[in-house]
Every structure is written in structure tokens, then in C-alpha cells.
Amino acid sequence: MTHTSSYEPSTGIEKWLDQRLPVPRLMYDQFLAFPTPRNLNYWWTFGGILTFMLVSQIATGVVLAMNYVATPSMAFDSVEHIMRDVNWGWLLRYTHAFGASMFFLAAYIHTFRGLYYGSYKAPREVLWILGVLILFLMIATAFMGYSLVWGQMSFWAVTVITNLFSSLDAVIPGLGTRLVQWIWGGFAVGGPTLTRLYSLHYFFPFVIAGIVVLHIWALHIPGNNNPTGIDVKSARDTVPFHPYYTIKDGFALALFALFFATFVFYAPNLLGHPDNYIPANPLQTPQHIVPEWYFLPFYAILRAIPSKLFGVAALLGAIIVLFFVPWLDTSRVRSTSYRPIYKWFFWAYVVTCVMLGYLGSQPPEGIYLVLGRIFTAYYFLFFLVVMPVVGWIEKPKALPGSITESVLGPEEAPPATPQPAPRRRTPEPVL
Amino acid sequence: MTTLPLHGIAGAAGLALALAVPLGSALAADETPPAVEAANHEPSIESQSWSFTGPFGVYDNAQLQRGFLVYKTICANCHSMRLLSYRNLGESGGPEFSPEEVNAIANEVQVTDGPNDKGEMFQRPARPSDPFHSPFANDAAARVANRGALPPDLSVMAKARPGGPDYIHALLTGYRPAPAGFQLAPGMQYNVAFPGHQVAMPPPLFDGAVKYTDGTKPTVDNYARDVAAYLMWAAEPKLEERHKLGARVIIYLIAFAVIMFLAKRTIWARLHGKAAHTA
Numbered sequence: 001m002t003h004t005s006s007y008e009p010s011t012g013i014e015k016w017l018d019q020r021l022p023v024p025r026l027m028y029d030q031f032l033a034f035p036t037p038r039n040l041n042y043w044w045t046f047g048g049i050l051t052f053m054l055v056s057q058i059a060t061g062v063v064l065a066m067n068y069v070a071t072p073s074m075a076f077d078s079v080e081h082i083m084r085d086v087n088w089g090w091l092l093r094y095t096h097a098f099g100a101s102m103f104f105l106a107a108y109i110h111t112f113r114g115l116y117y118g119s120y121k122a123p124r125e126v127l128w129i130l131g132v133l134i135l136f137l138m139i140a141t142a143f144m145g146y147s148l149v150w151g152q153m154s155f156w157a158v159t160v161i162t163n164l165f166s167s168l169d170a171v172i173p174g175l176g177t178r179l180v181q182w183i184w185g186g187f188a189v190g191g192p193t194l195t196r197l198y199s200l201h202y203f204f205p206f207v208i209a210g211i212v213v214l215h216i217w218a219l220h221i222p223g224n225n226n227p228t229g230i231d232v233k234s235a236r237d238t239v240p241f242h243p244y245y246t247i248k249d250g251f252a253l254a255l256f257a258l259f260f261a262t263f264v265f266y267a268p269n270l271l272g273h274p275d276n277y278i279p280a281n282p283l284q285t286p287q288h289i290v291p292e293w294y295f296l297p298f299y300a301i302l303r304a305i306p307s308k309l310f311g312v313a314a315l316l317g318a319i320i321v322l323f324f325v326p327w328l329d330t331s332r333v334r335s336t337s338y339r340p341i342y343k344w345f346f347w348a349y350v351v352t353c354v355m356l357g358y359l360g361s362q363p364p365e366g367i368y369l370v371l372g373r374i375f376t377a378y379y380f381l382f383f384l385v386v387m388p389v390v391g392w393i394e395k396p397k398a399l400p401g402s403i404t405e406s407v408l409g410p411e412e413a414p415p416a417t418p419q420p421a422p423r424r425r426t427p428e429p430v431l
Numbered sequence: 432m433t434t435l436p437l438h439g440i441a442g443a444a445g446l447a448l449a450l451a452v453p454l455g456s457a458l459a460a461d462e463t464p465p466a467v468e469a470a471n472h473e474p475s476i477e478s479q480s481w482s483f484t485g486p487f488g489v490y491d492n493a494q495l496q497r498g499f500l501v502y503k504t505i506c507a508n509c510h511s512m513r514l515l516s517y518r519n520l521g522e523s524g525g526p527e528f529s530p531e532e533v534n535a536i537a538n539e540v541q542v543t544d545g546p547n548d549k550g551e552m553f554q555r556p557a558r559p560s561d562p563f564h565s566p567f568a569n570d571a572a573a574r575v576a577n578r579g580a581l582p583p584d585l586s587v588m589a590k591a592r593p594g595g596p597d598y599i600h601a602l603l604t605g606y607r608p609a610p611a612g613f614q615l616a617p618g619m620q621y622n623v624a625f626p627g628h629q630v631a632m633p634p635p636l637f638d639g640a641v642k643y644t645d646g647t648k649p650t651v652d653n654y655a656r657d658v659a660a661y662l663m664w665a666a667e668p669k670l671e672e673r674h675k676l677g678a679r680v681i682i683y684l685i686a687f688a689v690i691m692f693l694a695k696r697t698i699w700a701r702l703h704g705k706a707a708h709t710a
Contacts, residue, residue, distance in 0.1 A: 038702070080514050080587065083669070090669040091676070239702060247695045254688035261684055265677025266486050269590060277591035277666070278583075 005029045030220055035238035036245050037226035039407045043117075044224070045252030046110040052253055053103040054212065058205050060096040061145075068148065070198035072191050075150035076279040094268035100142050101271050102260050104294035107135055115325070116346060118334025119225040125326035127218040130211055132322045137208050139295070139319070144201040146292060150194065151276030156289045158197070159189050164302075167309040188282065228406045229334025230399055237403035288363065296360030297353050297379075303364040304376040314376065321383045328383055330391030338397040342390045349382045475623045476594045476601040479656060483663060486678070489671050490664050493645060495526035498661025501654045503536075504641045506585065509577060509632075511565035514586035515665055518559040524671035525664055533559050540564045578618050580631035589659070589666040596659040598624060603655035606634040 007028040009015040014024050067086050069078040082089035111131070114120055120128035147158045162183050168176035185192025223232060232238055239245075263270060271293055275286050291299050301318050305311035321328075331339060336346050352375045359375065362368040400406035482491040499520065502512075517537035520528045528536065537557040542564055545552035557564060567573035574581050592598045601624035609621035619629040636651045643649050647657075664670070 077514065084514065084519075090673060094673075243698050244702070247691065247698050251688065251691035251695045254684060254691045258681065258684040258688055261677065261680050265673055265680060268673075274591050274593050274595075277587045 003029070003033075003035055006033050030216075032240065032242040034220065034241040035223065035232070035235070036241045037224050037232060037237060037403050038239045038244075039226050039228065039403050040224060040245065040248075041227055042248075042252055043109070043113040044226075045249045046106050046113065047219075048249035049106045049253055049256050050103070050110055051212070052256075053099060053106055054205070054209060057096060057099050057103060058209070060092045060099065061202070061205065063092055064096055065202060068198075070148065070195050072150060072194055072280065075148060075194060079149055091264070094264045096145075098260070098264050098268055098271065100145060101292070101294065102256075102263075103138065104142065106256070107138060108294070111135065111322075112350060114225075115349075116336045117225055117227060118229050118329065118331065118336065120326045121229075121329060121331075121334050122326070123222045124218070124225060127215060127222070128326055129323055130215040130218055132319070134208055134211050134215060135322075136319055137204055137211070139298075141201060141204040141208065142292070142294065144197045144204070147197050148194070148201060149276055150280045152278040152280055152284075152286050153273045153276040153289070155189060155280035155282065156286055157291055158193065160289055162189065162193070164308075164312045164315070167312045170307075170309040190282075225334060226403055227335060227337065228400055228403055229338065230403060230406075233402050234404070290361055293357065293361075296358075297356035298360070300356040300360035300372045301376045301379065303360075304369070304372040314380075318379060321380065325383065325387070328387040330388050331394065331396070332391075333396040333399060338399055339390075339394055340397060341394045342386070345382060345386045345390060348378065349386075352378050352382070474598075474601070474626050474628070475605070476598050478594075478597045479600055479659075481596060481660065481663070483660070483670055486674060488674060490524065491660065492525075492527045494657050494660045495664050496528065497643060497645070497647060497653075498657035498659070498664075499526050499528075500643075501636075501641050501658040502585070502661055505635050505654075506658065507563075507566060509566055509573070509582040510585045511567070511582075512563045512586045512665060513565055513584055515563045516559070517557060517561060517563065519665075519668060521559065522668070525668055526661070530559075537561060577631070582632070585662055585665065587666040589663040591666075595666075596663045599659040599662055600655045602630070603636055603658070604652055 005025060005028075007018075007025040009018045009024065017023065018025055064082060067078065067082050067089065069075060079093065082093050084090075086092070114128060114131065143157070143161060147154045162180055165179045165183065166176035168179060170176075181187060183193070183196075184190070185196060223238075226232075273290060290296075298315050298318055302311045302315040305314050331342065333339060336343050339346075355371070356375050356379065359368050359372045364372065401410065482488060482494070502510075517533055520526050520536060521530055521533040537559050540557040540561075541554045542557045542561055543552050544555050547553055567576065570581055589595045589599060594601070602622060605622045605624035607621055607623055609615045613621065613628070615621055616629060619631060620633055621628055622630045636654045638651055639649050641649060641654060643653075647653055
């Protein structure tokens with residue numbers, strides 16, 4: 001939250017730096033004294049967890065890149081070289097590969113949390129849009145990273161996904177084909193494709209890191225939303241970020257790391273596909289080409305639409321629609337906890353996403369295809385119809401008087417002082 | 432006043448529970464990739480008991496040595512293992528042959544080296560640092576020798592098929608006479624474990640084909656089990672190291688999480704004291 005700085009440079013170097021590049025002041029104001037609602041639950045800890053995952057992916061990825069060779073003849077073998085001969089290579093690779101799944105798990109929880117508590121509503125629209133942008137870049141980065149293994153599933157996933165662009169032939173004949181050849185750097189997926197995927201896989205995480213900085217900046221202007229969805233009204237509603245949330249986030253991160261480590265050490269291939277331990281073979285198509293679990297809902301949407309062009313449009317639309325959520329939701333209150341009708345639609349949407357994930361892993365035929373179409377329809381109806389209409393007709397439940405009241409109960413809250421939320425105010429002193 | 436810490440504990444417990452639920456199944460699955468349905472003929476793969484499954488699983492050195500013997504005597508006639516080197520056979524967490532044995536195993540094989548100072552390629556006995564010698568010069572030569580079928584490389588085979596070592600054991604013991612009415616293509620074998628039930632590889636094992644010196648019964652079932660374990664090691668040579676390091680990491684993280692929880696509770700308790708004051 002925009003708040004007056006309470007930083008007092010105490011040492012000589014801090015005073016000197018404060019006149020020139022006040023990084024200590026920034027860090028102190030934004031990460032130590034930053035006033036944070038006192039009622040954030042554990043669903044709010046995934047922001048910190050995601051920061052950890054981004055750092056973990058970049059750190060392991062940079063070292064993996066020192067040993068990886070991006071050529072079709074060497075890629076698969078160099079990954080095995082990492083697994084067998086590089087010191088701690090197996091740990092780096094399994095942490096990186098399973099880390100991608102953990103990153104998406106945390107990102108999806110974080111997104112659903114924002115969706116449930118209305119964290120996208122004014123004044124946090126830009127914050128939300130930057131988050132969707134990060135999710136979009138994560139999808140691109142993870143896809144490119146998976147391709148680098150150059151196993152059967154990698155190769156054929158690249159073939160299928162890049163071929164999606166050829167659907168543009170239905171708009172302008174020849175455009176899609178030319179575009180696909182431009183992406184491939186040739187007439188088939190091959191060496192030039194692999195090197196550009198590798199280059200971009202290394203580049204995108206730093207773009208993500210940059211947008212994460214903007215995301216945190218956009219968070220620190222209005223401050224955190226909270227489970228009640230009501231604004232901070234007095235200093236009593238907030239606590240300084242440190243030590244209250246550093247320790248709470250730290251505890252949640254320790255649990256998350258425990259969960260992560262269990263898989264890395266005891267089931268590192270659980271979410272992988274056995275076919276990706278077969279070196280890429282352009283002459284042999286696997287029986288079922290299945291993407292990683294975190295893409296399955298989108299894959300189900302793609303296959304639910306009978307036309308290739310509109311299937312691709314729906315696939316992209318499933319993410320693009322998220323950008324417009326701040327304006328699609330017409331509700332007066334933020335938190336779904338106070339929305340008796342919308343609540344049901346929200347959980348139906350969560351079930352829809354899970355079901356689309358399941359259907360994405362099944363062959364697109366018979367009952368799977370029918371269900372895929374029903375859930376795809378609801379996926380879009382939720383955003384385009386439910387959000388505007390329910391927000392408009394629904395009568396929300398009574399909101400608590402303040403964040404403090406929601407935590408301590410009305411009997412313990414001080415006598416109501418009807419004063420509007422000040423835009424700028426002094427933070428509570430650090431404890 | 433006590434609502435918040437209780438709320439906090441409940442929240443934390445809920446999160447821990449949500450994160451812990453898939454763990455049971457993950458631990459049970461361990462190395463074995465999830466089974467995937469075959470196209471038309473459901474392959475039958477029985478799960479076996481292995482020494483290396485479970486969080487404390489380790490390889491059975493003697494079994495890996497027997498498995499290597501089966502591989503060397505039988506499989507290596509057609510299947511390469513190009514990602515392994517002879518030195519791997521002596522490394523810890525594997526068959527752990529002695530340095531002399533590894534040397535002897537490597538020395539049996541002639542490899543092409545060079546060019547020498549006359550610009551000529553020459554033959555020499557393999558050294559432990561050499562990669563496993565492949566039975567065929569290239570894929571085309573392998574196909575010619577095998578009626579058009581390409582014997583796949585076995586380096587990561589145990590991770591490249593649904594069922595992993597269970598599948599390898601089932602395949603090697605799964606040869607049966609084709610049931611009446613089953614259309615078997617010429618030169619193909621009927622196998623209950625292979626997807627589609629038609630496999631080009633003739634039954635490679637028969638009782639007594641490989642001499643065991645440690646008293647293990649020389650049966651097809653034992654050969655299949657031993658060579659499957661050996662291939663699992665070949666595909667996942669750092670499994671023991673991983674399991675051992677994992678135990679330490681997990682214990683450390685549990686202790687860390689407990690400390691963090693206690694610290695969190697203590698720090699948030701200050702807030703309640705203060706809230707009670709002002710109220």
C-alpha cells in the first residue's frame with residue numbers, strides 16, 4: 001500500500017546511499033514495514049512460493065544449460081549425460097523438470113485464489129492483467145522447455161503445437177503454412193527449431209522475472225486484497241509485512257518444499273510420459289500425443305471444437321478471456337465468501353477446469369468428446385455470462401465492518417469510527 | 432482473541448493435508464511410470480516385488496550382477512546400451528563389480544580407436560572408460576540382421592515403457608502359443624505383455640541358458656527378473672543416491688517446517704496480546 005516511508009537511515013553508508021540510490025529505503029518500506037492486512041489466510045502464501053519457484057527454475061536451468069547441447073543428435077544424449085555423469089546432474093534435472101509442475105500447481109492455486117477473492121477488481125486490474133501475462137509466458141516457457149529433452153513426446157508435441165498456426169490457412173490460404181515454416185526454420189521440425197526453442201526457453205524466464213517485478217509493484221500500490229475483500233480502513237487492520245508475513249510465508253514455503261522434495265526424490269518421473277525416454281523419431285508417431293498435465297484443460301478445449309481454426313481460437317481465448325475478468329465481473333463485493341449465488345458457479349468453474357484436465361488426457365471420442373464440449377461451453381459461459389449477470393442480480397451477504405472486526409469479532413472491535421479509508425496514511429510502527 | 436491462532440493452525444493443517452494427499456499414491460508408484468492403455472489388445476503386466484521400490488529401496492548388487500550376465504550373454508547379441516560405459520559397472524549403487532572384474536569385462540571386447548600417428552584406425556581391447564560396444568554398426572545393419580525389425584537400445588528402456596521393470600519381466604516371460612483365431616504376421620511371436628500381442632523378438636530366454644554361480648535357480652523367470660532389475664539400474668543409476676539424499680532432505684525440511692510453525696505461532700501471538708490491550 002502506498003504509505004509514507006518510516007525508514008530512518010542509521011549508519012553512515014545508509015545515509016550516503018539514501019541520497020543517491022535509496023535501495024535500503026525501498027527494501028525497508030516495501031518488504032519490512034509494508035502494511036499488510038492482518039487476515040490473509042494460507043492461500044495468500046502462494047505468491048511467495050511462486051517467487052521461490054521462479055528462482056529455483058532459473059538457478060537449476062542456468063546450470064543445466066551449461067551441460068545441455070541443443071542439436072537433434074545430441075539433445076537426448078546430453079540430457080542423459082546430465083543424469084549420469086554431471087555432478088548432482090540428476091538432482092538438477094529432476095528439480096527442474098518436476099519444478100515446472102510445482103510452478104504450475106502454485107500458479108493455478110494463486111490464480112484461483114485471486115478469482116475467488118475478487119483480487120482482480122478495482123483498483124487491482126493491472127495487477128491481475130500482469131499476472132495473466134505471466135501465466136501466458138509460463139505456458140510458452142514450459143512448452144519450449146519440455147521440447148528440449150527431444151524425446152518422442154517432446155518432438156511430437158512441438159509438431160502438433162507449431163502446426164496449430166497452420167490453421168491460419170483457413171483465413172488467408174498459405175499464410176499459416178508460411179508461418180509454420182518460418183517458426184520451424186525449415187520444412188519440418190528439426191535442428192533450427194530446436195535451437196530457437198532453446199534460445200527462447202532461456203530468454204523468457206527473465207522476461208517473466210521482469211513482469212514479476214511489475215506485478216509486485218502493482219500489488220504495492222493498492223496493497224493486498226484480503227479474504228473479506230473489504231478495504232483497509234485503519235492501521236489496526238494491517239500488520240507490518242515483516243515479521244508477520246515473512247514468517248507465515250516461510251512456514252508455508254517449508255511445507256511446499258517438503259511436498260516438492262518428496263516427489264523429486266521419490267517419484268521424479270511420476271508426471272512424465274514414458275515415451276519421452278525414447279529418443280525423438282520423426283518417422284514414428286506415438287499412439288497418443290499427450291501434453292503435460294498443466295496443459296490438459298487447454299488441450300481438451302482445443303479438441304472440443306470441430307474446426308481447427310476455431311479450436312485454436314478457443315484455446316487462445318481460454319487464456320485471453322482472463323484479461324477481461326476485471327470488467328466482466330459486475331459484482332459490488334470482491335470476495336466470493338459474501339456471494340451466495342456466484343459461489344456455486346465459481347466452484348462449478350473449478351470442477352470444470354479439473355474435468356477438462358481429465359478429458360484432455362483421454363482420447364477425443366465418444367462420451368469424452370461430448371463431456372469435453374459441455375465443459376468447454378461452461379468454461380466460457382462462466383466468464384461471458386455468469387460473471388456479468390450474477391454480479392448484477394445477486395444480493396451479497398452483509399460484509400463485516402472492518403478487517404479487524406472479521407478477525408476479532410464485533411464485540412472486541414473498538415467503537416465504530418465512521419471515517420473513510422485514507423488514501424495515504426502512516427503505517428503502524430514495526431514491532 | 433484465540434480465534435486467529437486456531438484459524439492459523441487450521442489453515443496450515445488444511446494446506447498440509449491438501450499437499451499431502453497425493454503423496455501416498457506417489458510413494459506407491461515410485462519409479463514405475465503410470466500404466467497406459469494399449470490400443471486394442473490389453474497387455475497383461477503383473478507387478479513384481481523389487482528391492483529398489485519404496486522410499487528406502489536399494490538395488491540388490493548380486494541381482495544386478497546376474498542381470499548383467501543375462502544381458503551380456505543374451506540381450507547384447509542384438510541390443511545396444513550406448514549410454515552406459517564399462518566403468519559404470521563398478522560404480523557404487525550399481526552391480527559394483529570390482530575394478531579387476533570391470534577391467535576384465537571391458538577387455539573382452541575389441542573396439543575401434545584412432546587414427547594413430549600413421550593415420551590409420553586400429554582395434555584395441557576396450558577400457559573401463561569406453562562406452563558399451565554396440566552389436567551392430569548402425570540401425571540399417573541391425574534391421575538386416577533382424578528381418579527388418581530394429582532391436583531398441585536398452586539404456587533407458589526401464590523408464591521408456593509403461594510399467595517399467597514390471598513390463599520387461601512380463602515381456603520376457605510372456606511368450607505363449609497364439610490363441611486360436613489370432614492372426615499372427617509371418618515371423619512374429621505371440622506375447623501377452625506386448626501391446627497388440629505381436630512382437631518381432633523371438634523368445635530370448637530358456638531355462639539354463641545362462642549359468643548362475645551363486646545358487647540362484649537358472650529359470651526364465653529368474654533371468655527375466657534379474658535382467659529387468661539390471662535395466663532399471665541402467666536407466667536410473669543414481670536411484671540409491673537419490674533415495675539416501677532424499678531421506679536427509681525430508682528430515683531436514685520436516686524439522687525446518689516445525690521450527691517455522693513454532694516461530695510463526697510465537698510471532699503472531701504478540702499481535703493478539705496487543706489486540707487485547709487496545710480492545
